[in-house]
Amino acid sequence: NAGVMQNPRHLVRRRGQEARLRCSPMKGHSHVYWYRQLPEEGLKFMVYLQKENIIDESGMPKERFSAEFPKEGPSILRIQQVVRGDSAAYFCASSAGTANTEAFFGQGTRLTVV
């Protein structure tokens, strides 16, 4: 019964490149959440997806960031034309529902933009 799997664990990109972060939810979970953690800060909500649908993306930057959760395969957080300020830990969480259910977190992807 694998937990939430994120890969890669560490990602280094040069400014202007694209970063793709993947998240496979726990088995049986159809709700996925992405959070960003800047150094020495708490996690900040970015986007909430169910299969094939973006439910809320109020925490996503307006430009360069996108997320998807296709019918088959993992959820993808995509950052185009990365800048130094995108360097952070990106966490994915999944849950079976929203009604007070615990969200299980993955181990995070640490993005470093050089």
Added chain:
Amino acid sequence: AQKITQTQPGMFVQEKEAVTLDCTYDTSDPSYGLFWYKQPSSGEMIFLIYQGSYDQQNATEGRYSLNFQKARKSANLVISASQLGDSAMYFCAMREVGGFKTIFGAGTRLFVKA
């Protein structure tokens, strides 16, 4: 708007002693859940304990207990018999019942001394 406040950036505790990590919250929603997570230096987010706003008793999980004072809007984490492995960042978080955004505090870094 929901808000979580953790006023202790860092805490020291002697091994085998108990320690309390403070958390206050603000919400206008009558139904919500409160969470504590541990983030060791390896970076993953580890769920520790959950308290529902309508739960009559304080939550406990092994050496962790949550001192929930609803009228004061506080949800302090108590760790009994501290161990060296408890040294980590600790985050208090909140989510409305039926909601999907988890709001995190800024965290408290706990140092356990031998």
